Amino acid sequence: MTIRVAVVDDEELIRVGLRIILDAQPDLEAVGEAADGADVPAMVARTRPDVVLMDVRMPAIDGIQATRQLLATSALPPRVLMITTFDNDDYVYDALRAGASGFLLKRARPAEVAEAVRVVARGESLLFPAAIRRLVETHGSSGGPAGDRLRAARLTEREAEVLRLMSTGLSNAEIAASLFLGVETVRTHVRNVLTKLGARDRTQAVIAAYESGFISPGG
Known part of the structure; x- marks a missing residue:
């Protein structure tokens, strides 16, 4: 194609x-x-x-x-x-x-x-994790709507873990290896995270995670 x-x-x-x-x-x-x-x-x-x-x-x-x-x-x-x-x-x-x-x-x-x-x-x-971290550090975590959205999303513990790994730029296969899960299982978790956050793609989900303070630029 x-x-x-x-x-x-x-x-x-x-x-x-x-x-x-x-x-x-x-x-x-x-x-x-x-x-x-x-x-x-x-x-x-x-x-x-x-x-x-x-x-x-x-x-x-x-x-x-x-x-x-x-x-x-x-x-x-x-x-x-x-x-x-x-x-x-x-x-x-x-x-x-x-x-x-x-x-x-x-x-x-x-x-x-x-x-x-x-x-x-x-x-x-x-995603360029280091560059996004620098950009978030410059703009700061806004909390507010982004924080409200994450709290309202009610991510499961596993979904939260997947979101943290997404923020490091890992692919689905790399996340699967890190968590000892199947790639299809990780793909399902990623879809659930995007749906719950109302995010168009992984980039939007990661930015929301940083802006809300769920993930800190330094950590």
């Missing part, structure tokens, strides 16, 4: 480079591009990508606004993978909260770009 990818960046050189990387892979296809967030809805409706590589900073409508609008207005929105220059970019944190499934550094190697697209297309999240 070919993964359809759209590229959104205000720098033409970046767009061209990403298209070359994508089209060089047998299972990836660049199907559209846009130079600003304002052009994203029409481009996505026209090309129907599975994944959108979205620049964070753009002149008219930035990647955060574009992501929020895309996820709110599309019945079956594509996965969004943010691309940024710095892994401590404050905008990245806002983009993840807006619904992006992860972020990718512009200095990433071609193989890393391709694999990141595959990970996100599978419905998984591209």
Whole structure:
């Protein structure tokens, strides 16, 4: 199955480079591009990508606004993978909260770009635990709604344990090995955690866990 990818960046050189990387892979296809967030809805409706590589900073409508609008207005929105220059970019944190499934550094190697697209297309999240911890430390734990949501979720002890391991960036297989469980059992626990938290994906669940204080950036 070919993964359809759209590229959104205000720098033409970046767009061209990403298209070359994508089209060089047998299972990836660049199907559209846009130079600003304002052009994203029409481009996505026209090309129907599975994944959108979205620049964070753009002149008219930035990647955060574009992501929020895309996820709110599309019945079956594509996965969004943010691309940024710095892994401590404050905008990245806002983009993840807006619904992006992860972020990718512009200095990433071609193989890393391709694999990141595959990970996100599978419905998984591209987590960089150390970077997310730094972002949460900068913004602080807000408690409030995030804390209320976690308390209301009433996670079981096992689900809470799975959420903690998710926050370290472990895959389902790695969590299963750590807890001596089957991969399908872990997958069920992950689904339950996402459902109870009302999270779109693992990234949203992990951010909620940090913001609520359930997981501390230092621990």
